[in-house]
Amino acid sequence: MSTQDISQDELWMYRALTVAREGLGTTSPNPPVGAVIVKDGLLLGEGFHERAGEPHAERRAIANAILRGHESQLRGATIYVTLEPCSSYGRTPPCTEAIIQCGIAEVVYASTDPDTRHQGRADAVLSAAGVRVRSGVCKEACDAFLRPWVHSIRTGRPWVVAKIACSLDGRITRRHGGWLSCAESVSEAHQLRLESDAILVGGNTVRTDDPALTIRSPKTAIPKAKIQPWRIILTRDEASLPATCQLLTDDEAQRTLVFEQVDELKLWLESLYKEYGIVQLMLECGGNLLRTFLEQGMVNEWMQIVTPRLCGGPDEMLPGDFLPRELAFEPEYHQSCGTDILIRGIIR
Amino acid sequence: MSTQDISQDELWMYRALTVAREGLGTTSPNPPVGAVIVKDGLLLGEGFHERAGEPHAERRAIANAILRGHESQLRGATIYVTLEPCSSYGRTPPCTEAIIQCGIAEVVYASTDPDTRHQGRADAVLSAAGVRVRSGVCKEACDAFLRPWVHSIRTGRPWVVAKIACSLDGRITRRHGGWLSCAESVSEAHQLRLESDAILVGGNTVRTDDPALTIRSPKTAIPKAKIQPWRIILTRDEASLPATCQLLTDDEAQRTLVFEQVDELKLWLESLYKEYGIVQLMLECGGNLLRTFLEQGMVNEWMQIVTPRLCGGPDEMLPGDFLPRELAFEPEYHQSCGTDILIRGIIR
Numbered sequence: 206m207s208t209q210d211i212s213q214d215e216l217w218m219y220r221a222l223t224v225a226r227e228g229l230g231t232t233s234p235n236p237p238v239g240a241v242i243v244k245d246g247l248l249l250g251e252g253f254h255e256r257a258g259e260p261h262a263e264r265r266a267i268a269n270a271i272l273r274g275h276e277s278q279l280r281g282a283t284i285y286v287t288l289e290p291c292s293s294y295g296r297t298p299p300c301t302e303a304i305i306q307c308g309i310a311e312v313v314y315a316s317t318d319p320d321t322r323h324q325g326r327a328d329a330v331l332s333a334a335g336v337r338v339r340s341g342v343c344k345e346a347c348d349a350f351l352r353p354w355v356h357s358i359r360t361g362r363p364w365v366v367a368k369i370a371c372s373l374d375g376r377i378t379r380r381h382g383g384w385l386s387c388a389e390s391v392s393e394a395h396q397l398r399l400e401s402d403a404i405l406v407g408g409n410t411v412r413t414d415d416p417a418l419t420i421r422s423p424k425t426a427i428p429k430a431k432i433q434p435w436r437i438i439l440t441r442d443e444a445s446l447p448a449t450c451q452l453l454t455d456d457e458a459q460r461t462l463v464f465e466q467v468d469e470l471k472l473w474l475e476s477l478y479k480e481y482g483i484v485q486l487m488l489e490c491g492g493n494l495l496r497t498f499l500e501q502g503m504v505n506e507w508m509q510i511v512t513p514r515l516c517g518g519p520d521e522m523l524p525g526d527f528l529p530r531e532l533a534f535e536p537e538y539h540q541s542c543g544t545d546i547l548i549r550g551i552i553r
Numbered sequence: 554m555s556t557q558d559i560s561q562d563e564l565w566m567y568r569a570l571t572v573a574r575e576g577l578g579t580t581s582p583n584p585p586v587g588a589v590i591v592k593d594g595l596l597l598g599e600g601f602h603e604r605a606g607e608p609h610a611e612r613r614a615i616a617n618a619i620l621r622g623h624e625s626q627l628r629g630a631t632i633y634v635t636l637e638p639c640s641s642y643g644r645t646p647p648c649t650e651a652i653i654q655c656g657i658a659e660v661v662y663a664s665t666d667p668d669t670r671h672q673g674r675a676d677a678v679l680s681a682a683g684v685r686v687r688s689g690v691c692k693e694a695c696d697a698f699l700r701p702w703v704h705s706i707r708t709g710r711p712w713v714v715a716k717i718a719c720s721l722d723g724r725i726t727r728r729h730g731g732w733l734s735c736a737e738s739v740s741e742a743h744q745l746r747l748e749s750d751a752i753l754v755g756g757n758t759v760r761t762d763d764p765a766l767t768i769r770s771p772k773t774a775i776p777k778a779k780i781q782p783w784r785i786i787l788t789r790d791e792a793s794l795p796a797t798c799q800l801l802t803d804d805e806a807q808r809t810l811v812f813e814q815v816d817e818l819k820l821w822l823e824s825l826y827k828e829y830g831i832v833q834l835m836l837e838c839g840g841n842l843l844r845t846f847l848e849q850g851m852v853n854e855w856m857q858i859v860t861p862r863l864c865g866g867p868d869e870m871l872p873g874d875f876l877p878r879e880l881a882f883e884p885e886y887h888q889s890c891g892t893d894i895l896i897r898g899i900i901r
Contacts, residue, residue, distance in 0.1 A: 373857055373882065373896065374871045375723035380879045499863065509721055511859075513884040513898055515847065517876025521869065523722045528865025531728045534721065536861040539887070539894050546887050546896065548721065550861055 217241050217285040218315055218343040220251070222350060225262065225287045228253045230400040231430040234482035236288060236354035240266035242275075242309070244282040249275040255430050257482070263290055263300040267307055280308030287347045289318045289340065292330045301330045311337040315347035319355040352551075353485040356505060362474040363486040366401065366506040367495055368394055369522060376516035377492070388422075389543030390510040394489075396423040397508060401434050401487040403462075403477065406452075407494040408440030417451045418489065433457040435481060439464050439494060470503045496527045504552050507534065511546040565589050565633040566663055566691040568599070570698060573610065573635045576601045578748040579778040582830035584636060584702035588614035590623075590657070592630040597623040603778050605830070611638055611648040615655055628656030635695045637666045637688065640674045649678045659685040663695035667703040700899075701833040704853060710822040711834040714749065714854040715843055716742055717870060724864035725840070736770075737891030738858040742837075744771040745856060749782050749835040751810075751825065754800075755842040756788030765799045766837065781805040783829060787812050787842060818851045844875045852900050855882065859894040 225239025232254050240262035242249040252265025290300040312331055318324045328338045353364030370386045371377050379385050404418045418436045436452050443465050452461045467473045477483045498504050536550040573587025580602050588610035590597040600613025638648040660679055666672045676686045701712030718734045719725050727733055746752055752766045766784045784800050791813050800809045815821045825831045846852050884898040
């Protein structure tokens with residue numbers, strides 16, 4: 206898309222979305238949000254929400270405009286926000302208040318608040334104060350971006366993304382060792398770790414691979430606000446985990462959680478959201494545990510890395526007859542990723 | 554690639570390659586070849602080899618130029634041919650002779666004759682008669698196009714292309730029936746049938762699916778010279794095939810071959826080439842037979858159609874531990890195909 210094909214509204218909203226991405230993986234249980242303040246085609250300030258309890262994107266954009274010396278120009282400006290501004294007191298005062306106070310004349314937002322109790326309320330509050338409001342600009346892109354968070358608000362559970370790497374013949378290991386995926390694919394997987402609040406493996410993976418599950422080579426820089434995602438081990442028997450494994454002994458050991466005997470995933474996922482604020486959970490487990498998540502309908506997104514290689518070994522991706530019925534899949538994209546193929550989509 | 558990026562030589566050679574494609578699937582055991590005759594930037598005539606025993610591309614291009622009333626202009630013209638012209642007597646007289654006789658001044662060809670006894674001989678014969686010769690234009694594209702035939706000349710066996718359709722989780726059937734692949738993918742599979750000389754299935758596929766293995770919806774029109782590819786059934790026990798199955802009873806039943814107890818595929822493939830002139834064999838068999846072909850190193854090309862769906866049923870693509878060592882795969886491309894993903898490459 207060239208800049209000539211899109212409107213000024215879209216241009217600024219995509220800018221706000223780009224800014225919002227800087228908060229990806231650090232804002233849970235809040236959503237990542239971006240805001241851009243514009244007047245006469247010039248950018249006055251921009252900001253993103255970085256961490257729960259800290260200022261929202263709108264307030265940071267206003268502060269940024271002031272920092273840049275544009276305070277007097279805020280009156281009559283337009284603010285583009287990726288999500289409907291909050292209009293009620295939470296851990297921080299409502300953004301609608303800050304917008305009204307500094308004299309911003311127009312609010313353009315993309316996605317509406319998924320909480321039906323608040324949905325559209327910003328419009329009323331702002332309009333009553335004489336601020337023009339428009340919504341729905343770049344809604345599709347912003348809705349997609351907010352999908353995990355919207356899911357967590359609506360269901361009270363984390364958005365679960367399964368990451369699976371396999372060969373053309375569906376093997377998850379190479380015959381004689383060595384990495385299956387190429388460096389670029391590993392980087393995609395680390396990017397997903399960066400964007401997630403927790404990463405899950407089974408006891409078997411801990412015993413076999415002894416993974417660290419740390420973010421080492423993501424595609425983008427690691428935000429300074431990012432902390433190590435929770436590392437969750439699901440096991441039948443905690444005592445069977447090797448006492449020397451990385452997850453229990455390394456510098457991030459306090460970020461490891463072990464759960465035993467989880468039968469109903471739905472209830473357990475609800476507790477992860479409620480107790481730990483986990484909005485996005487990434488599965489890096491083996492086929493058996495992944496099958497259980499699929500069987501119980503608890504996988505929302507699917508990221509598959511296919512390495513063009515025929516391995517033919519014993520380690521099959523998802524062995525055996527396991528689904529009572531097919532899962533509908535809504536492809537998002539497939540693309541080259543180094544020498545691999547990356548397939549990503551939503552499971553309905 | 555725009556026409557401005559490529560030379561006149563390449564432009565005409567790609568034209569010759571396009572013309573050659575019209576013979577794809579009808580020329581075995583000969584190669585598909587195309588020729589274009591050009592003078593002062595104008596096309597005088599073009600032709601392709603259609604069937605073994607019939608005129609080669611060069612003679613058909615000359616005849617086409619004459620038919621178009623350009624006989625007198627042949628003197629001093631340039632002929633572009635995708636493969637080195639033949640210089641010896643076969644079922645038809647040598648093309649070098651026809652080229653010299655009609656006064657063509659220059660021959661440009663892409664690929665050299667893979668038969669080391671003939672390789673480069675056209676150059677000597679033509680040069681001796683005062684015809685300029687150049688070679689190697691669009692060599693890569695023409696070599697790729699001729700790969701199956703070159704393989705058959707060099708090894709005395711058909712080029713074997715495995716076609717496999719599966720879901721993201723490597724299942725080859727859907728839980729409750731229905732086609733796995735989308736219509737566009739089926740069309741790709743029928744195109745491969747069109748381009749092949751024979752299609753192989755196992756007895757089990759015949760008993761379970763009762764396929765017709767006819768060319769019904771290929772991407773391109775079916776050439777008038779195309780006859781039904783051989784339909785080959787490999788089975789442990791011929792008597793176990795249902796007497797009423799389509800392959801043994803339909804209008805094309807005389808194009809079905811049944812082989813029992815084939816152990817060493819290499820020798821058997823040699824006999825298919827020698828006795829039936831099969832240059833390209835397409836595998837549409839199930840996982841067990843495909844595993845045998847892979848184990849014995851007898852698969853040359855791989856076409857995988859991945860349907861973005863999680864089926865989770867019992868029918869796995871290539872179950873079990875079967876390859877003594879990994880097979881190196883050289884990806885040709887992956888692309889969207891309707892709602893599916895098409896992955897194609899060469900197995901080394």
